[in-house]
Amino acid sequence: MQQKHQGAADLTGDASFVRIDQLTKRFDEVAAVDDVSIDIRKGDIFALLGSSGCGKSTLLRMLAGFETPTAGGIFLEGVEISQLPPYERPINMMFQSYALFPHLTVFENIAFGLKRDKMPKDQIAERVEAMLNIVQLKPYAKRKPHQLSGGQQQRVALARCLAKSPKLLLLDEPLGALDRKLREQTQFELHNIIKKVGVTCVLVTHDQEEAITMADRIAVMSNGRFLQVGQPHEIYETPNCLFVAGFIGDVNLFKGTVEVDEPDHVVIGTPECRHFVSHGITGTLDMQVSIALRPEKICLQEHEPTIEQRESAQEHGYNCARGMIDAVAYFGKFTLFHVKLDSGMVIKATRENAARHEETQLVRGQRVYAWWDGSDVVVLTN
Amino acid sequence: MKTQNIAHALFNNWGRRSVIGIPYLFLILLFTVPFLVVLKISVSETDGIRFQDLLSYVDGAVTLKIKLSNYLFLGSDPLYVETYWSSIKFAALNTAICLFIGYPFAYFMARSPANLRPALLMLVTLPFWTSYLLRVYAWKGLLDDHGVFNNILIWLHLIDSPIRMMHTAFSMTIGMVYAYLPFMILPLYANLVKMDLRLIEAAKDLGATPWQTFWLVTVPLSRNGIIAGAMLVFIPSMGEYVIPELLGGPGTLMIGRVLWDEFFSNNDWAMASAVAVTMVGLILVPLAIFNRYQADSGGVRGV
Amino acid sequence: MIAGYIFLYLPIVTLIVFSFNDSKMVTLWGGFTFKWYGVIAHDTEVLDAFKLSLKVALMSATASVLLGTLAAFAMVRYKSFWGRTAFSAHINAPLVVPEVITGLSLLLFFVFCERLFGWPDRGILTIWAGHTSVGMAYAAVVIQSRLLEMDKSLEEAAMDLGCKPFQVFTLVTLPMIAQSLLAAWLLTFTLSLDDVVATAFLSGPGSTTLPIVILSRARLGLDPTVNAIATITVAVVSVGVFAGSLWLNRQETRRAAEQAAAYREGMQHAVAA
Numbered sequence: 001m002q003q004k005h006q007g008a009a010d011l012t013g014d015a016s017f018v019r020i021d022q023l024t025k026r027f028d029e030v031a032a033v034d035d036v037s038i039d040i041r042k043g044d045i046f047a048l049l050g051s052s053g054c055g056k057s058t059l060l061r062m063l064a065g066f067e068t069p070t071a072g073g074i075f076l077e078g079v080e081i082s083q084l085p086p087y088e089r090p091i092n093m094m095f096q097s098y099a100l101f102p103h104l105t106v107f108e109n110i111a112f113g114l115k116r117d118k119m120p121k122d123q124i125a126e127r128v129e130a131m132l133n134i135v136q137l138k139p140y141a142k143r144k145p146h147q148l149s150g151g152q153q154q155r156v157a158l159a160r161c162l163a164k165s166p167k168l169l170l171l172d173e174p175l176g177a178l179d180r181k182l183r184e185q186t187q188f189e190l191h192n193i194i195k196k197v198g199v200t201c202v203l204v205t206h207d208q209e210e211a212i213t214m215a216d217r218i219a220v221m222s223n224g225r226f227l228q229v230g231q232p233h234e235i236y237e238t239p240n241c242l243f244v245a246g247f248i249g250d251v252n253l254f255k256g257t258v259e260v261d262e263p264d265h266v267v268i269g270t271p272e273c274r275h276f277v278s279h280g281i282t283g284t285l286d287m288q289v290s291i292a293l294r295p296e297k298i299c300l301q302e303h304e305p306t307i308e309q310r311e312s313a314q315e316h317g318y319n320c321a322r323g324m325i326d327a328v329a330y331f332g333k334f335t336l337f338h339v340k341l342d343s344g345m346v347i348k349a350t351r352e353n354a355a356r357h358e359e360t361q362l363v364r365g366q367r368v369y370a371w372w373d374g375s376d377v378v379v380l381t382n
Numbered sequence: 383m384k385t386q387n388i389a390h391a392l393f394n395n396w397g398r399r400s401v402i403g404i405p406y407l408f409l410i411l412l413f414t415v416p417f418l419v420v421l422k423i424s425v426s427e428t429d430g431i432r433f434q435d436l437l438s439y440v441d442g443a444v445t446l447k448i449k450l451s452n453y454l455f456l457g458s459d460p461l462y463v464e465t466y467w468s469s470i471k472f473a474a475l476n477t478a479i480c481l482f483i484g485y486p487f488a489y490f491m492a493r494s495p496a497n498l499r500p501a502l503l504m505l506v507t508l509p510f511w512t513s514y515l516l517r518v519y520a521w522k523g524l525l526d527d528h529g530v531f532n533n534i535l536i537w538l539h540l541i542d543s544p545i546r547m548m549h550t551a552f553s554m555t556i557g558m559v560y561a562y563l564p565f566m567i568l569p570l571y572a573n574l575v576k577m578d579l580r581l582i583e584a585a586k587d588l589g590a591t592p593w594q595t596f597w598l599v600t601v602p603l604s605r606n607g608i609i610a611g612a613m614l615v616f617i618p619s620m621g622e623y624v625i626p627e628l629l630g631g632p633g634t635l636m637i638g639r640v641l642w643d644e645f646f647s648n649n650d651w652a653m654a655s656a657v658a659v660t661m662v663g664l665i666l667v668p669l670a671i672f673n674r675y676q677a678d679s680g681g682v683r684g685v
Numbered sequence: 686m687i688a689g690y691i692f693l694y695l696p697i698v699t700l701i702v703f704s705f706n707d708s709k710m711v712t713l714w715g716g717f718t719f720k721w722y723g724v725i726a727h728d729t730e731v732l733d734a735f736k737l738s739l740k741v742a743l744m745s746a747t748a749s750v751l752l753g754t755l756a757a758f759a760m761v762r763y764k765s766f767w768g769r770t771a772f773s774a775h776i777n778a779p780l781v782v783p784e785v786i787t788g789l790s791l792l793l794f795f796v797f798c799e800r801l802f803g804w805p806d807r808g809i810l811t812i813w814a815g816h817t818s819v820g821m822a823y824a825a826v827v828i829q830s831r832l833l834e835m836d837k838s839l840e841e842a843a844m845d846l847g848c849k850p851f852q853v854f855t856l857v858t859l860p861m862i863a864q865s866l867l868a869a870w871l872l873t874f875t876l877s878l879d880d881v882v883a884t885a886f887l888s889g890p891g892s893t894t895l896p897i898v899i900l901s902r903a904r905l906g907l908d909p910t911v912n913a914i915a916t917i918t919v920a921v922v923s924v925g926v927f928a929g930s931l932w933l934n935r936q937e938t939r940r941a942a943e944q945a946a947a948y949r950e951g952m953q954h955a956v957a958a
């Protein structure tokens with residue numbers, strides 16, 4: 001096994017426990033993964049988020065060893081592993097379908113990997129027992145996979161991966177095969193177990209909610225490349241491009257030009273209104289930009305917002321547009337409004353239903369003011 | 383998506399080669415080579431009972447001798463032309479009757495209660511597992527001059543003397559339909575049972591009568607099943623030997639039987655070989671059509 | 686549909702009924718008897734032929750499944766190799782080529798070999814070879830469809846957990862396709878036991894299988910011993926198929942019930958939590 005050192009970078013430190021270096025995978029000249037580089041910290045849960053065909057699964061399969069990279073390298077604790085077959089990598093993967101062996105019991109499934117390591121029988125039993133305790137499936141050891149519910153199967157699959165104490169755990173759409181009801185609960189359980197064990201984890205999902213709640217860091221992928229890498233709140237609150245803004249959650253997009261460009265604030269004019277942004281941007285005057293605004297950041301009310309309601313006095317007269325409520329959809333914990341602004345654009349705004357009876361019911365056809373804070377505005381310059 | 387797996391790459395060395403190589407070698411040795419032998423014999427000059435080599439090397443010159451007389455004879459002799467034609471006719475007739483009986487059969491099977499279906503299916507496949515030869519033989523007992531049918535008809539005083547049914551086109555057709563009916567029913571059933579019943583409900587909802595629904599929705603949707611079933615019946619029945627031998631007569635010419643007679647009775651190996659080669663040619667035509675259809679429907683599904 | 690079933694079963698039923706007929710005229714009822722069974726029990730031609738058939742069927746079914754498994758594996762797992770199209774054509778060809786041709790070509794090939802090497806003589810070996818070349822095609826089709834529906838991630842999971850490729854095959858793939866191997870074996874076994882056309886070409890003097898005996902007797906006309914043989918065959922096969930499908934059905938019902946129970950249990954947990 002050869003060790004490749006890349007310049008002065010610390011390859012063995014915790015910050016780059018896993019290093020993916022200029023990794024590319026082509027299928028018939030189409031790049032599924034296109035020159036991707038990333039360092040993953042030890043103990044982190046790292047999520048690869050993207051729609052189907054974005055290359056996230058191919059990347060995961062290269063980590064597991066099911067695909068060979070066309071170019072680039074994968075380093076685990078500084079050791080290049082991309083040419084090792086899957087059965088020689090200290091990495092285990094939980095499959096989307098769980099891939100539990102239907103002819104083996106829960107116990108035998110969990111013991112499967114340990115037997116391959118030629119572990120003595122009594123130690124295997126001990127280790128499997130410990131795993132069953134972690135996933136709380138001790139009474140089910142003798143059952144076959146088809147005698148388990150979806151959630152239980154998922155926990156067996158997890159236990160089977162963790163039994164070998166892998167250095168890296170891979171999760172392929174871990175909640176994809178579960179009923180909606182089970183998801184939320186399972187999500188927390190899974191997160192807790194992984195954190196308790198302390199294993200470094202790469203997770204693939206197309207579900208932004210799953211990525212946001214499970215991961216310490218998220219990479220949003222499209223066309224084989226990373227568009228943005230960051231902590232969940234960074235990705236959500238400050239997306240760096242239209243794709244990321246649109247992919248994670250709902251968003252309203254305004255198009256306009258930069259009218260005032262100061263180090264501490266900018267003003268952007270759009271047909272709807274003038275936007276006051278309470279931070280500087282990397283742009284120039286008269287530049288064409290997009291503005292992204294989350295629906296939950298928009299307030300709707302019948303009267304014009306007062307100065308007191310504003311974040312700062314400067315914003316008065318900005319970040320506010322008039323319109324008419326076009327549609328109302330009640331979702332239980334919140335209500336979604338479609339507001340047709342006077343410019344003709346329809347925006348989405350949500351209002352949380354915190355109290356059982358809102359005192360001011362907004363109804364269809366009502367004229368309202370839609371307004372928001374300058375700090376909630378995200379300016380996308382590309 | 384093509385995936386060049388690491389595991390497969392590892393298996394490359396000896397595992398992959400033997401997994402592909404062993405069955406390949408076996409098939410080439412016991413299928414392709416023998417057929418080439420047939421091809422060679424069909425165009426070889428006979429020298430007593432030995433066949434001469436096609437290529438001979440005499441006085442520094444390579445000579446290729448191909449004798450096409452067997453094929454010319456096949457093409458010009460009215461008996462052979464008649465036989466090929468009649469084989470195609472019987473195979474086509476058999477296919478049509480099997481479809482006519484098999485379609486409603488499969489249709490009602492597919493629409494019967496789900497818990498009954500496995501039993502109904504098993505009843506269709508059961509004769510499959512019993513000897514084909516014996517099932518054909520059984521018709522001899524039914525259709526003979528002194529067979530069960532004639533005896534019953536005489537006993538009922540519907541006829542005075544036995545009707546001749548054995549060794550006619552009738553007896554052979556009935557035997558063929560009997561032997562090949564399950565081959566039609568099974569693919570049709572597999573197709574019909576998977577059909578989305580909501581489409582039929584939708585057709586009815588839109589005002590189609592049951593008859594219209596059947597012809598405009600059910601039948602077009604089961605096209606692939608019909609084609610698969612037709613091929614499974616048509617191709618093997620062209621080369622049938624046992625049924626014409628046991629149930630057919632002098633008037634029912636089939637190529638399979640002619641080949642057999644050329645070989646076993648006339649000992650004319652070259653002629654038998656030529657008949658075989660022509661037969662393969664005849665079978666390739668419907669097969670090519672079948673493959674085209676399969677590829678077409680595959681493309682539609684892919685869209 | 687009922688008429689269809691009558692059509693399918695009437696000949697078989699008459700075949701059975703007349704095997705118990707105590708009359709020289711096969712189709713005239715002359716009273717009930719077991720005597721034809723006694724006759725075949727002492728008919729050495731039938732018994733020897735049956736033994737040979739059984740031997741050939743056992744050998745060729747086993748070889749067919751072994752070769753068919755390899756062929757199916759090659760087709761499903763290796764998506765690109767040199768000559769794959771030709772390979773798939775080779776696997777499917779024996780299914781559509783009429784048996785007279787298979788028989789004729791193999792015989793001419795063996796005769797050719799015999800002249801060159803003085804081997805093989807026509808007999809059990811040549812029959813076996815003929816049955817296996819057709820049988821492996823059937824076996825490959827059955828096993829291939831099972832391999833195709835098998836979840837590929839099971840094999841990947843095994844590899845991920847430390848199995849080398851050969852271990853993946855023995856520990857995971859083989860148990861997964863075991864049922865289809867059994868089905869393929871039974872299918873090729875009956876095909877071999879039943880084959881008459883190819884066998885007629887490939888058998889030599891002294892190596893006659895049961896179907897050849899039946900055919901030669903059937904050619905001559907109706908023969909009550911053939912009816913008796915038929916009845917035994919039908920009885921054995923029906924019992925086998927009935928028992929087999931009952932067993933499969935029971936397995937499936939039990940499995941479905943267990944699955945439903947597990948699902949309910951899981952949902953209750955979810956609601957309670």
